[in-house]
Amino acid sequence: MRVRTLSTPELGNRSYVVDDGETSVVIDPQRDLDRLEPLLDLDVSHVLETHVHNDYVSGGHELARRTRAAYGVNAADDVAFERLPLHDGEQLRAGSLSVCVLATPGHTPTHLSYVVRDLADPVAPPAVFSGGSLLYGTVGRTDLVSPALTRELAAAQHDSAQRLGALPGDAALFPTHGFGSFCAGGAGSGAESSTIADERRHNAALTTASQVAFVDVLVASFSAYPSYYAHMAPLNRAAAAGVDLTTPLVPATPAQVTSALASGATVVDLRPAEDFAREHLAGTVSVNLGAQFATYVGWVTPWGGPLLVLGARQDEVAEARRQLTRIGVDDVTPAWGPITSLATAGVERRSYRRATFAELAAERAPGDVVVDVRRTDEHAEARVRGSINLPVHEVEERRDELTAGARVWVHCAAGLRAGIAASLLDRHGVDVVHVDDGFECAVELGLTDSSTG
Numbered sequence: 001m002r003v004r005t006l007s008t009p010e011l012g013n014r015s016y017v018v019d020d021g022e023t024s025v026v027i028d029p030q031r032d033l034d035r036l037e038p039l040l041d042l043d044v045s046h047v048l049e050t051h052v053h054n055d056y057v058s059g060g061h062e063l064a065r066r067t068r069a070a071y072g073v074n075a076a077d078d079v080a081f082e083r084l085p086l087h088d089g090e091q092l093r094a095g096s097l098s099v100c101v102l103a104t105p106g107h108t109p110t111h112l113s114y115v116v117r118d119l120a121d122p123v124a125p126p127a128v129f130s131g132g133s134l135l136y137g138t139v140g141r142t143d144l145v146s147p148a149l150t151r152e153l154a155a156a157q158h159d160s161a162q163r164l165g166a167l168p169g170d171a172a173l174f175p176t177h178g179f180g181s182f183c184a185g186g187a188g189s190g191a192e193s194s195t196i197a198d199e200r201r202h203n204a205a206l207t208t209a210s211q212v213a214f215v216d217v218l219v220a221s222f223s224a225y226p227s228y229y230a231h232m233a234p235l236n237r238a239a240a241a242g243v244d245l246t247t248p249l250v251p252a253t254p255a256q257v258t259s260a261l262a263s264g265a266t267v268v269d270l271r272p273a274e275d276f277a278r279e280h281l282a283g284t285v286s287v288n289l290g291a292q293f294a295t296y297v298g299w300v301t302p303w304g305g306p307l308l309v310l311g312a313r314q315d316e317v318a319e320a321r322r323q324l325t326r327i328g329v330d331d332v333t334p335a336w337g338p339i340t341s342l343a344t345a346g347v348e349r350r351s352y353r354r355a356t357f358a359e360l361a362a363e364r365a366p367g368d369v370v371v372d373v374r375r376t377d378e379h380a381e382a383r384v385r386g387s388i389n390l391p392v393h394e395v396e397e398r399r400d401e402l403t404a405g406a407r408v409w410v411h412c413a414a415g416l417r418a419g420i421a422a423s424l425l426d427r428h429g430v431d432v433v434h435v436d437d438g439f440e441c442a443v444e445l446g447l448t449d450s451s452t453g
């Protein structure tokens with residue numbers, strides 16, 4: 001039995017292709033299938049979902065259509081398409097592979113895991129595909145479906161982890177979440193691979209005998225998650241259409257960009273934060289094309305409307321389009337080139353300053369405001385003295401809380417979120433300084449207080 005992994009680090013997830021040398025099974029595929037298809041060198045018999053995903057649009061329905069494979073989804077899931085309805089304890093056959101379906105509710109009420117064995121090699125250990133159930137060092141969070149179900153699902157998550165933990169210790173574990181995904185509950189181990197035996201030793205879901213104690217700790221670990229998550233499950237229940245990322249990009253004209261800015265449309269500049277700070281078009285939002293580009297575009301900009309994406313090069317804009325399709329943002333108009341060429345001459349060009357924590361310490365004046373755009377739990381643990389906490393996803397709606405006319409120094413943990421927040425404030429005319437520096441520098445300079453004193 002061979003297991004191949006397709007990582008999507010931008011969303012913190014993994015998809016899997018498992019085969020016996022002749023027949024393959026695909027588990028939790030992402031929507032941009034052109035990355036996955038080179039791995040499909042064998043007949044695909046089944047495409048399986050561990051759950052209705054809350055953090056990305058699945059490519060499962062489209063892949064099953066293309067390959068004529070059976071599309072396996074929990075029989076209890078309310079979906080708008082034909083599927084192979086799966087039940088707890090059911091056994092599927094794919095060539096010499098035996099796939100056992102296990103109900104592992106917790107991350108969602110209908111979550112499934114899959115235990116795969118190769119009947120042609122009965123002494124080989126099984127492979128466990130655990131989706132958002134048992135992760136490396138932690139489990140999937142249980143507050144994404146409904147706040148009212150959070151504790152109930154956390155208790156179910158403990159039971160499900162115990163069920164998986166009873167599998168053979170040499171079974172390799174292959175979770176979908178837990179590699180930076182906001183779907184993980186608490187901090188994982190950071191491991192790149194694991195076995196059931198490893199998790200028995202280190203995973204709190206398996207080392208905490210008391211379900212109540214486990215639930216209390218797990219629920220307390222939850223922090224904010226991206227607002228776009230609310231739109232993912234409905235898209236997946238309806239089977240979002242496939243995407244063709246080979247279609248040529250047609251760039252917007254400068255007049256179109258100008259018109260979009262004038263109408264208040266969302267225009268995202270994906271260049272590095274330092275380039276944006278040096279010069280940008282007034283009214284644009286800075287979200288650097290990096291590991292969490294789509295996450296923050298989906299979190300801090302209005303959902304559902306047209307989106308213009310501006311970049312320096314065509315290939316960068318193409319990558320932005322790819323990342324956005326994974327969260328169901330398909331109405332993307334691109335433009336690329338020097339910033340001076342992207343809009344007509346009448347559009348204001350703006351800039352603002354970038355600084356370090358040392359410069360903040362030396363230059364902070366009475367009346368200046370320091371805004372911490374990290375999560376509330378991060379701010380509670382340690383903070384710059386006198387700072388106020390406006391998490392980046394709340395900046396747009398809470399900016400009126402800032403003192404009118406004040407100079408605003410914006411920081412986060414490493415600079416990324418602060419760059420986004422600075423651009424959101426700048427487009428409303430705030431005198432902003434982007435503190436593009438690591439928070440540890442603020443600690444070293446003695447600028448911080450902490451919850452431990």
